[in-house]
Amino acid sequence: MKIAGIIAEYNPFHNGHAWHVAETRRRTGCDRVIACMGGHFTQRGEPACLSKWDRARMALCCGVDAVFELPTLFAVRTADAFARGGVAILDGLGADYLSFGSESDDMALLRALAALKAEEPEEVSRRVREKLDAGMSHARARGEAAAERLGVPFEAVNRPNLVLAAEYLRALAELGSRMEPVAVRRIGDYHDEAMGEFASATAIRAAFARGDDAAALAAIPEPARRYAVPDALHPMDDLLLYRLRDMEPGKLAALPDMGEGLEHRLHRLCRTAPGREALLEGLKCKRYTRARLSRMLTHALLGVDGAMVGAVPLPTYARLIGVRAGAEDLLSELKARSRLPIVSAATQLRDDPCFALECRATDMWSLLHDAPELRAAGREFTEKFVRVE
Numbered sequence: 570m571k572i573a574g575i576i577a578e579y580n581p582f583h584n585g586h587a588w589h590v591a592e593t594r595r596r597t598g599c600d601r602v603i604a605c606m607g608g609h610f611t612q613r614g615e616p617a618c619l620s621k622w623d624r625a626r627m628a629l630c631c632g633v634d635a636v637f638e639l640p641t642l643f644a645v646r647t648a649d650a651f652a653r654g655g656v657a658i659l660d661g662l663g664a665d666y667l668s669f670g671s672e673s674d675d676m677a678l679l680r681a682l683a684a685l686k687a688e689e690p691e692e693v694s695r696r697v698r699e700k701l702d703a704g705m706s707h708a709r710a711r712g713e714a715a716a717e718r719l720g721v722p723f724e725a726v727n728r729p730n731l732v733l734a735a736e737y738l739r740a741l742a743e744l745g746s747r748m749e750p751v752a753v754r755r756i757g758d759y760h761d762e763a764m765g766e767f768a769s770a771t772a773i774r775a776a777f778a779r780g781d782d783a784a785a786l787a788a789i790p791e792p793a794r795r796y797a798v799p800d801a802l803h804p805m806d807d808l809l810l811y812r813l814r815d816m817e818p819g820k821l822a823a824l825p826d827m828g829e830g831l832e833h834r835l836h837r838l839c840r841t842a843p844g845r846e847a848l849l850e851g852l853k854c855k856r857y858t859r860a861r862l863s864r865m866l867t868h869a870l871l872g873v874d875g876a877m878v879g880a881v882p883l884p885t886y887a888r889l890i891g892v893r894a895g896a897e898d899l900l901s902e903l904k905a906r907s908r909l910p911i912v913s914a915a916t917q918l919r920d921d922p923c924f925a926l927e928c929r930a931t932d933m934w935s936l937l938h939d940a941p942e943l944r945a946a947g948r949e950f951t952e953k954f955v956r957v958e
Contacts, residue, residue, distance in 0.1 A: 576655030607644035614863035663906025891955025
C-alpha cells in the first residue's frame with residue numbers, strides 16, 4: 570500500500586484542497602491519503618473558523634482517508650516548527666509521500682531555499698544586516714538577500730506557501746525521512762480575497778463573516794457544505810487582555826520567540842489597549858511580523874512558554890481524529906508501520922503535557938461562541954471519534 574501525507578489547516582476545507590488531494594493521488598498513484606491537521610488555533614495564532622471535528626469531516630468526505638492531529642504545540646509556531654511537527658508525525662506513521670501545495674512546483678528552487686535555511690552563508694547574513702540597517706523590515710531583508718543569492722526576483726521567493734514548502738524539505742532532510750516530496754502548484758493566491766470556484770480560505774472566511782454564505786459555499790465541495798457554515802466567533806479581547814495583564818514582564822519574557830525587551834513594551838501596552846487588534850497595531854514594528862506577534866499573544870493566552878517548547882522538540886504520539894468508512898485496511902497498515910503510538914481515545918493522553926495544552930486550546934476556543942453546546946468545557950473527552958460514510 571502506498572500512502573501519501575498532507576499537512577494542512579483546512580480553515581475551511583475548500584475546492585482548492587479537494588483539487589490538491591485529487592492531484593496528489595494522480596501524481597503519486599497512492600492508495601490512501603492521510604492528513605495531519607492543526608486544531609483550534611492556526612499557525613498565524615488565530616482561532617480556526619470551525620471545530621477540528623467539522624474540518625476533519627469536510628476532508629474525509631472529499632477524498633482524505635484519515636485525519637491525524639497536529640498538536641497545538643507545533644501548529645501555533647513558526648514555519649520551521651510547524652513543518653517539523655507535521656513531517657515528524659507523517660514520517661512516524663510511515664507515509665511514503667509528503668504532498669504540499671506551493672506557489673511554485675520548481676523542486677530545484679525549493680531545495681535551494683531549504684538549503685539556505687538550513688545553513689545560511691555569511692554573504693546572505695551580511696546582506697540581511699545591511700538591509701536592516703537601511704531600514705528594511707526583517708522579513709523583507711531576509712527575502713531579498715535569499716533572492717539575490719539564488720539569482721531570482723524577490724517575488725519568486727516571497728510567497729507564504731513557498732516558504733513553508735522549503736521548510737518541509739528542510740524538515741525531511743533533518744529528520745532523515747524517507748518520504749518523497751511532491752510539490753503541487755497552487756491554484757490562486759493564498760491571501761487573494763476574490764471569490765470564485767477556487768477562492769482562498771481567507772476569501773471564504775471573509776464571505777461568511779459578511780453574511781455571503783452562498784458565495785462562500787460555492788467555493789467548497791458539495792459533500793462538505795453541510796459542515797461548513799461557521800458559528801460567529803467572538804473576539805478574544807477580554808480573555809487575552811485578562812491573561813496578559815496578569816503576567817509580569819518576567820513571565821512575558823518566557824514566551825516563545827520573545828526577545829529584545831519586547832516583553833516590557835507588551836506589559837505596558839496591554840494595560841491600555843482596548844483589544845487584540847489595537848495591541849497588535851501598537852506592537853507592530855519592522856523587526857516583528859504581524860503573524861509572529863499574533864502567535865506570541867496566543868501563546869500567552871494558552872499558557873505556552875519556552876520551557877514547554879524545549880521539553881517537547883518533536884511530537885510523541887499520533888492522534889487519530891477521524892477516518893473514512895472503508896479505510897480499515899489503512900488503519901491496519903499504519904499500525905504495522907508506525908513508530909509513534911497511534912491514539913484515538915483522549916483518555917489515553919490524559920497525563921500528557923502536550924495534550925493538556927490541546928485541552929486548554931479547545932476550551933478557550935469554545936468560549937468564543939454563543940451556542941451552549943459549543944461553550945462546554947472538556948470537549949476533547951466528550952466529542953465522538955469522527956467516522957464519515
